[in-house]
Amino acid sequence: MNDIIVQMKNIVKVYPDGTVALRGVDLEVRRGEIHGLLGENGAGKTTLMKILSGLLRPTSGEIYIAGKRVHFKSASEALKHGIGMVHQHLALVPAFTAYENIILGLPSREASRKKIEKLMEETGLKVPLDALVEDLPFGVRQRIEIIKMLYRNVDILILDEPTTNLTPIETRELFHTLKELKKRGKTIIFITHKLREVLEVTDRITVLRRGRVVGRTETAKATPEMLAKMMVGREVVMKIEKKPAKPGEPVLIVKDLWVKNDLGEWAVKGLSFAVYSGEIFGIAGVEGNGQTELVEAITGLRRVEKGQVILMGKDVTNKSPGELYRLGLSHIPEDRHKLGLVLDMTVSENSILGIHRLKKFLGSLLNLKWGVIDRHARDIIERFEIVAPGTKAPARSLSGGNQQKLVVGRELSKSPRVIVAAQPTRGLDVAATEYIRKLLIKMRDEGKAVLLVSADLDEILQLSDRMAVMYEGEFMGIAKPEELTEERIGLMMGGYKMEQISSKTSPQPVESR
């Protein structure tokens, strides 16, 4: 049971642009364990695992699988040795069915529906084989990826931040699956920043920081504080201090808002609420209940079919994003790749997206003052501790978390009056999460209004002065977090209105329209 299946020795990785991502990393993984790989954004976790799964070649260092030295030249060679990786951004063809995706790339004689069904039966990983992937929720897509790997007889399964886009229930199901796979003798490497998860599901943990291993431990001997300290290199305050809010004027008012989703169905059904200056208004709820559409409608990216949005006293219904920004709106979008960044532009160029027409960046020829802009970008890099090769590197070359920090940094540097933050800490490590949460509170204390939309309930509870729970385009209730128990929130997330729960009668689900 104690034998080492993966051994990586003194791995160094220098990217072609000179970024040193790994500075001599040793990693040992035992057969049949769940091994947690923990580290801050940009620590090198993804890089290390891409090397193990054959997608990248190390600059130097040795890899042994079950004691034998290997030199992978491609992912398929690693696969032959039983190593498979499930990426954070999943790698499925949306227009294919689950079944087609699972057998994609295999010779047809190896494609057997029966075998897949048997595999699903044995592992409890159920997916609708004939459904199109694009119609399936993220959690199911991830299961397809895992089945795909298992079907290729993977013994060592690498999961890169698998819970980032999962709902709490899906996360629980995933952990159950992982434990099941472990029982069946599979080795699992689990990348995450989330301390709670790593403590819950792993056997041993390796912690990376800035390309070096800074700690190894048995999970049983670890505490969250100790792991956080290792990751960040200093003590992390896990609890955020918050003074009582001093709400002022309502600066963002939404009246009877109706919005459709891309399929033309009603996604937001007559919402009304106000966000006051000096408060954080949180919206909780399982993803896909209209939060995305609500945020897009408020920020000028999606048509309002009916109702009104009032920002700083002005009716801004269906106004363009540019006009909203001029009134003092900042928007941290939930999808940084699609909206927040132009990945092929440089860090500097991205640091002014949305504020590029500000006077201070413009010269007399309507030219952009690159000197000023580069300084602005460097300022954001420093203030938000972004790990980036430089202001002239394309945003694409930053690690996922650092891309997010760049977006957040840019939006908060605008000195906004109203901040709409959608999943602002998704994909961020503890230190960055702490930093951004504190910053949102600081913004609130400075009298800014913050609308926070997050699928992370802890985040909502920790930050919000008032919160709403959204279900199928409606609010199940608005309350102060301290007035709600987790259980009541859970019920509201599942479609029970607050009044129904408080009036001690047995709860009735709202019939969906």
Add this chain to the structure above:
Amino acid sequence: MPGSRFWIVLKEELGRLAEILIAVLVGFVIAGILMWLGGYDPIAAYIAMFEFSFSDPYYLATTLSFAAPIMLTAITFAVGVRAGLFNIGAEGQLYMGALGAVIVASWALPGPLYLPLAIIVGSLMGAVWGLAAGLLKVYREVNEVVSTIMLNWIAFWVVEYARVYIYPNPIDASKTISMPPAGRLPILIKGTELSASLIVSLVFVGIAFYLLWYMVLGYEIRATGLNPSAARYGGINPKKAMLWAFIIGGIASGLAGVCEIAGRPPSYAITTGLSNLMGLGFDGITVSLLGANHPFGIIPAAIFIGALYSGARGMQIVTGVPLEMVKAVQGIIIIALAVPGIIRLIRSKIRRGGVKVV
């Protein structure tokens, strides 16, 4: 420092140089095989081609005179690509620009006014022609490939009609009235066709570079081309950015048309069947692709294509290889160039769809 930014942009954009050189090589090799199969001596043909394009000032001047207009039409295509468009309307916009210059030539004006007015009217007419495709794209969702091809043909017949019925040359029926000498661009090297249109082209290429990488409009155009959703999120109106790309492209090609009238001896006019304009817009596409759609890639690429044309005469005189062989070289180069582009496109499509994460 703007200087350092300049080099970064250059390095990043010309990174595909190797790819381009290979495509050029492939073009020459395959065309060479074709010549050999046709019973010609490819080596001798290429030597003649080179001699007649660069070997003495006269040939070099001819090469550069061919390069000038296609630099401008290449800018039309390149600015479009930067905005995420496939604008192949340079041909029609160039016809309209040339017509604009002829219209101005028909007016009775004080001498010094001819050239500036020709430039203004010609580039405006090119811009309007580009804008037409832009408006169709933005407000009617007409694909710009379709609309620009149609507009090219409309421009052809409009200009051809004007040549025959409105501005025929009273002395020589095979062309329109000529630009009066006062309105002509000066010849740079005596006895050659090389006029100041080369300078006009180089200046405009510089302006296009400045616009795309240093001006806020260029920033908006590039953001739109690279990620329209993010551009919209960034307060940019992608429709406006695209319209501007069409307008700028139209100005470039319109200007090319003006230069062909005001700066090309001996006719200084539009000739029968637009024979002196035909193809210059499409050559711009080749040039832009060869130049990695970058203003500073476009300059050497235009000189290269210009050299092919001027060298082709020598090739025909010395070895008898027909002029059309140059077209074959060009065509093969374009195909060879397109191959890595297509592969990249497929790869990025797949990646966006989520098949491969690298």
